[in-house]
Amino acid sequence: MTDSKPWLSSYPEGVPAEIDLNEFSSVNDVFDEAVRNYADRPAFHNMGTTLTYTELDQRVAQFAAFLECKLGLKKGDRIVLMMPNCLQYPIALFGALRAGLVVVNTNPLYTPRELKHQLQDSGAKAVVVLDNFGATVETVLKELKVPHIITSGLGDQLSGLKRPIVNFVVKRIKKMVPAYSIPGAIRFNDALAAGKAQNCSRPKVEHGDTAFLQYTGGTTGVAKGAVLTHRNMIANMQQASAWVGRNVEMGKEIIITALPLYHIFALTANSLVFMKFGGLNWMITNPRDMPGFIKELKKSNFTAITGVNTLFNGLLNTAGFSELDFSRLHISLGGGMAVQRAVAERWKKTTGCTLVEAYGLTETSPAAVINPVTLAEYNGAIGLPIPSTDARIIDEEGNEVPTGNPGELCIKGPQVMKEYWQRPEETAKVLSADGWLRTGDIARMDEAGYFYIVDRKKDMILVSGFNVYPNEIEGVMVAMPGILEAAAIGVPDEHSGEAVKLFVVRKDPSITEAQVKEYAHGSLTGYKRPRHVEFVTELPKTNVGKILHRELRERELAKQ
Template sequence: MSVERPWLDQYPAGVPAQIDVDEFPSIVAVLESAIASFRDRPAFANLGKTLTYGEIDTLSAQFAAYLLGELKLKRGDRVAIMLPNCLQYPIATFGVLRAGLTVVNTNPMYTARELRHQLVDSGATVLLVLDNFGDTVEEVLRDTAVTKVITTGLGDMLGAKGVIVNFVLKYIKKMVPEYHIQGAIRFADTLKLGRKHALPTIDVHADDIAFLQYTGGTTGLAKGAMLTHRNLVANMQQAAAWVGTNVVPGQEVIITALPLYHIFALTANGLVFMKFGGLNYMITNPRDMPGFVKELRKVSFTAITGVNTLFNGLLNTPGFNQIDFSKLRLTLGGGMAVQRSVAERWKKVTGCTLIEAYGLTETSPAACINPMDLAEYNGAIGLPIPSTDACIKDEDGNMLPTGEIGELCIRGPQVMKGYWQRPQETAEVMDADGWLHTGDIAKMDEKGFFYIVDRKKDMILVSGFNVYPNEIEDVIAMMPGVLEVAAIGMPDEHSGEVVKLVVVKKDPSLTAEQITAYARENLTGYKRPKAIEFRTELPKTNVGKILRRELRDEQAR
């Protein structure tokens, strides 16, 4: 069955049906083009310090030269980067890519268990970590293939001010724990050592893996999506073509509050706005909403990306409505469903329509985006972007007609190469015709707009982060006092959903407080249960499989 593309008739003026995937052979080529065109323009700003494109060029080249000249890394070796939004992130990331290596984006908030799995699974041999999380690295290091750890403080790239920042974080706010990692080197020292080596010409290929981007696993373990340079360049080209009529090259300032280690900000902010010669104004701790609003007052920004919870948080923070929004032309929401009430309030306060987009880690991430000239929130996830096909399939893999509900499937140059060292799981989501089966239940209207109806899997979406019940259950089930456990999503005003546990006790004295404490030790914050219910038994199928859907249905009644 051929793919009909009614969405093409809905494309805004100037948006092409296809993009040139081959204009840039790699992310490195995009960076070099931006440096050539915008060398003296600001590229990244954080905590009062700004680096130009020329400075990013120099510093990332030094880091690349260190990795190749001092550590003797070879093409395709994996380097894990465990940083929040700070100036070290773009320097290191572009350095790794310029050296022909692969970035393993690592959530700094990982527990030891989660970090151990990702480092072991990826085979990373080098790890760059912020001091604040050094103790977690120290705990797992001996179990991994990591041979060199690079450490850095949040203030290390800020000049004289940085000394004060580091002092306050360590001694006043007590946010930097004591840790000791044998043979670790400071990030600033890697740059000095890199200056001793000339950076060789590295031929980075389109099919080289640029990022191992980990995403929650249905088996309870995170999988590394292999995102090639071609995947990310394609998605950058697609998104750039979509928003291009709304931006002025060399003049854009985008607020980057979502972490750059997350695929949404990595592509939408880091790559798309780099192509346009824009400034990424990085927010290190967006959870500090008063501090975030204070930062927004300092900068005349033209664009912002975020998830529903972030926009909702800003709208409910005193002083946000007094910010100057006169230059704001683009607000892009993704990662989770944008709520109508939030979108409407955003438009009222800022004068800018909150445009909803849809994507997955596996699609680098953008697959559908609403038109930039959308007058108001429409409840759709948008139209398939240039060079992208989307369709609705039934359980037998047959394409369904307009209006029918089934599984949303995506095909395009942004779809991942597969899951790292997991051919079976790759085959389960990518079919012989190149369609990625998203696991989301959706429908398409006659104009080609897509709408998410439900989730095929039991995934819980907390503030844009995927949480898989199997992982939560596996962890909690390890508690001696737990007999059975089921994890389900529970609606939440702030984060869309939160995790709820339904537990059958083995030890009658087991308390919710004990489970909460155990979860705090073994699960990242967004994965921890916010509600715990005890029962004498869980609903099951006749073969003993726990019926999570029945638990969800009970909760909804």
């Protein structure tokens, strides 16, 4: 077996080659078992308030009952969650899953255009949105009807005086809540109160049922919903927990959750895996506030942290971080984008804990390849395929390449998505009939079964761990009066890994860089907006007129 899977010989002691898929029949089972085993242990903490597993369970039951009995939502209906990390998120998440709904995670910073596509494509029946982003929902509702809207203030689930104080400061002092009006919207706390009086039967949820529509970009530039079933999510939770499980103390782990839980990395690695361990998710609402982030770390007594390279780099470059107590920290996991060696080495020197790189995709729920968490030093690899996962590297004709040679990385395992939502042609492009997922990433494997990323998908830009696709940006920007053609590429950026650079062929010679950026601001989320704009007389193209993004990248690298 190790001949076809050489990585098994490199597995850490005690890690199995295969995981048990039948231990749980749904994500709801995982939640229920955690409540039984860790009833009085803390489950989620945010802004000074902690919910135990029992307290979380009570609120989850109320929210599920409200969705099912008061709103009349049925198993399989889609519900959009549009919130940053706050206590309302896990309540809404596990409540929706308990009611048999499909959760559609949505970036709360989406523009109306981006949100409209996701609502329309998913056929959402309900939206849960934080007040800060209510104005965006209001704008979309003028064009698109969604039956049920649930709104909440950031502090609504905080205890005691924290609730009114936080809501007042956010709205009145910091002016973070633009005015909006959604007639008929229900307040989150009112929904919980209404659900408390209901007695609903829980729908039966099984492996094959869809748990999430997790939207991701694509080569067409149109966001597609990766259909992740309960089986997919259970599989990846079992795989990841088997990988790190011998290094954790059940019921005693505290993981820093700074990445948003609407992102697949934190959703699985933090929320689900550490729930199985009976751990505490210490949620950071605004990790960009680095001094505030460090104050939270100081209070937390944390044992584990996940993040992207830019987050680790930001912490290392913020005063006070090196003075923290790292004596309990034993897992530092980096994913979402490449971990830079300089950052990893400085992290180890500062914290004493190796920054371990992992690799995954939205389409793999997300983990596929992870380095051993017992790694002594950063090794430049993305790691070994995790239990019950097969990996191979193929050439352009689909043939496996010899060990050490680069090619396209393909993944097969129970964590691989079912399909793209209502897009059979897009699904067929990446998923073979026998279950192999083409990642589009160029990689190589060494003799010990460690994988290394050589290059990323041809045109994709990676900004702070988020996929940005040039075609989407270009499609938006060429609609600007005065622009004839546009091409977007990623350029190195010390803060976000990469930043978007837009090459523009002008139709109106008078348009300026400031005008281009202003136009982008109205239609693109912050991380997708061009940070650099260069006006050119023409764009390099193939003989059939396709823009050569690679040539633009090569020109840019030559300049630098």
